[in-house]
Amino acid sequence: MNISKQPILEETASNLADKDIIEEKDNCDGQAPARPDNTELKRAIEAILFAAGHPVTYEKLAIALDTAEYHVRQLVGEMALEYNAPTSARGIMLLTFDDSCQLCTKERFAPMIREALGIRRGGNLSASSLEVLAVIAYNQPCTRSFVDSVRGTDSGYTISSLCDKGLIEPRGRLDVPGRPILYGTTDTFLRVFGLSSLDELPSIDALQKNLSGESNTEVYDEGISEEQLL
Structure with missing residues (x-):
């Protein structure tokens, strides 16, 4: 008796195809989720x-x-x-x-933020502090003696105060006799003045307006308390 094998072969091929589809689906289900755009x-x-x-x-x-x-x-x-x-x-x-x-x-919303949250007004940096900051910011790293020579007066106390406020920091020592400390500005300095980098520092003319009193520079930053700025 002759028995045809063709239907069996066709059924086997069909089963294999179904199995491949199932395995492919399983592989898809096991893939890691799509990465966020x-x-x-x-x-x-x-x-x-x-x-x-x-x-x-x-x-x-x-x-x-x-x-x-x-x-x-x-x-x-x-x-x-x-x-x-x-x-x-x-x-x-x-x-x-x-x-x-x-x-x-943004700086212009500081008064409304203080009013809404009951935050006391931040202190203003003194003219001498702004002068020292300006000298260091535009010439960093530099020594205390350099700052003194530019200002024509002793800057030791102001430099120490600015270090305490976190606006400047030591940047190593100058390789000369006595090895004086070099100072530079910090990321806190950038945040306080709303700068992303030192490249955004205002021009000397604009800075001189601040120092001459034509513009009032108020320092407002969450990381510095009012007491630190006074």
Whole structure:
């Protein structure tokens, strides 16, 4: 008796095809979830910076977002252009530093923030403090004797006070007899004056207006108390 093998072969082929489909589906189900797109990553960066309230390093952001640090820097740069644009509808700005970034409120809203939250008015830096800061900011790193020579008076107390406030810090020592301390500005200095980098320092003419009293520079920063600024 002849028995045809063709139907059996066809059934076997059909079963194998069904099995391949099932295995393919299982493989798809086992894949890692799709990586978030840039829009979602920007939302995550915004959320982290908002919750932090202080500078967060690009390295930490990259680890949290499971992406490369250069990618985080690129996204933060794009966000900064949007946040800091003159036409931005936001009341906050995004400051970017060498190794970190931070969300902060725009300066013009400081009076309303103080009123709403019951925060006492921050202190103003004295003219001598602004002078020392200016000399150091535009000539850093520099020594106390250099600052003294530019100002024509002793700056020891003011330099010590600015160090206590965290606006300047030692940057090593000059390789000359006596090895005097070199001073430079800090990230706190940048935050206090709303700068992302030293490249954004105002011109000498604008600075001289501040120092001459034509413009009142109020220092307002969450990281510095009123008592520290007085």
